[in-house]
Amino acid sequence: MYTAKKDEINAIKIEYDYRKNNNFDVEYINEDNNKFSFDLKAGILSKNGGAEIDPYKFTHELLNISQNNGLKVYENTEIIDLKYYKDYIEVITEFGNIVKAKKVIVATGYNTKLFTNRNFATKTTTFNIATKPVKNFDGWYEKVLIRDNCDPYNYLRTTFDNRIIIGGEDVDFVPDIFDEQLANKKYDILENRLKNMFNNIKDIEVDHKYCGTFASTLDNLGFIGEDTKHNNLWYNLGYGANGILFVILGGMMLSKLYHGEKDKDMRLFKVDRFDN
Numbered sequence: 001m002y003t004a005k006k007d008e009i010n011a012i013k014i015e016y017d018y019r020k021n022n023n024f025d026v027e028y029i030n031e032d033n034n035k036f037s038f039d040l041k042a043g044i045l046s047k048n049g050g051a052e053i054d055p056y057k058f059t060h061e062l063l064n065i066s067q068n069n070g071l072k073v074y075e076n077t078e079i080i081d082l083k084y085y086k087d088y089i090e091v092i093t094e095f096g097n098i099v100k101a102k103k104v105i106v107a108t109g110y111n112t113k114l115f116t117n118r119n120f121a122t123k124t125t126t127f128n129i130a131t132k133p134v135k136n137f138d139g140w141y142e143k144v145l146i147r148d149n150c151d152p153y154n155y156l157r158t159t160f161d162n163r164i165i166i167g168g169e170d171v172d173f174v175p176d177i178f179d180e181q182l183a184n185k186k187y188d189i190l191e192n193r194l195k196n197m198f199n200n201i202k203d204i205e206v207d208h209k210y211c212g213t214f215a216s217t218l219d220n221l222g223f224i225g226e227d228t229k230h231n232n233l234w235y236n237l238g239y240g241a242n243g244i245l246f247v248i249l250g251g252m253m254l255s256k257l258y259h260g261e262k263d264k265d266m267r268l269f270k271v272d273r274f275d276n
């Protein structure tokens, strides 16, 4: 994480101190020890905190292991309705089959209309380009994951086959998917930004362009826990820029809850925290 703006040096320093004091493995970088080819006034180099996996293989492995422990998986089966009873809920599938459950956990991402009228979040659309494989990464220290401190922020990573992905230029709405003019403008900005940041990488050539929508909340946290009306209906919704992290935490917290133990941090993710 870094900034190219002088007036943000202090904010980065404060964030660095927080991480350092909480035992994260971090190094403070600035203009004097800049390890990158782009302008950097202050930054935090975080170490030993990340890993790279194939999400498709990972998900299948999780499902395999869970199936060996009794999980039943029904693919391509949309839930179209829920019927609430005192001690259980009936889940109606699009094919008419009914699953009777003591607890239902809604983990349907941004699609919650079926379960509640609550407006959980605002939608943001983010844009990405992926390059063809490049020959070198001169000016990119250890191919680390990069994000700046801009609002909206830009994020950059490399792939195992030596491509670069840069994303950002977020807009706070869901554009018409046919609005190619807007999308192309965003892709051009990202391409120019990438070439300016890494002018030692001479063979940057765009291969893919795409955009995606994610949902954010006022405090950037997701929703984990019980519905306020139906206590057998639980939510695990990964909203905010770190939604993946929140659904993992949600999985852990809701398993505990099922076994009768309430994680004290669940209060941060309360479903009704924005009411009133």
Ligand SMILES: Cc1cc2nc3c(=O)[nH]c(=O)nc-3n(C[C@H](O)[C@H](O)[C@H](O)COP(=O)(O)OP(=O)(O)OC[C@H]3O[C@@H](n4cnc5c(N)ncnc54)[C@H](O)[C@@H]3O)c2cc1C
Pocket: 077, 078, 079, 080, 107, 108, 109, 110, 111, 114, 126, 211, 212, 213, 214, 236, 237, 238, 239, 240, 241, 242, 243, 244, 245, 246, 247
């Ligand atoms: C471009 C982009 C970049 C992102 N970058 C990051 C990042 O760097 N870090 C991070 O932590 N997060 C990031 N996110 C956010 C992250 O992807 C989400 O927060 C996360 O995937 C949400 O997980 P989830 O399990 O709640 O929902 P999802 O992954 O959306 O899964 C919901 C599932 O429910 C299914 N479903 C929906 N309705 C029904 C129904 N009625 N019946 C049956 N099934 C249904 C859907 O088909 C889907 O499979 C990003 C998102 C986008 C779009």
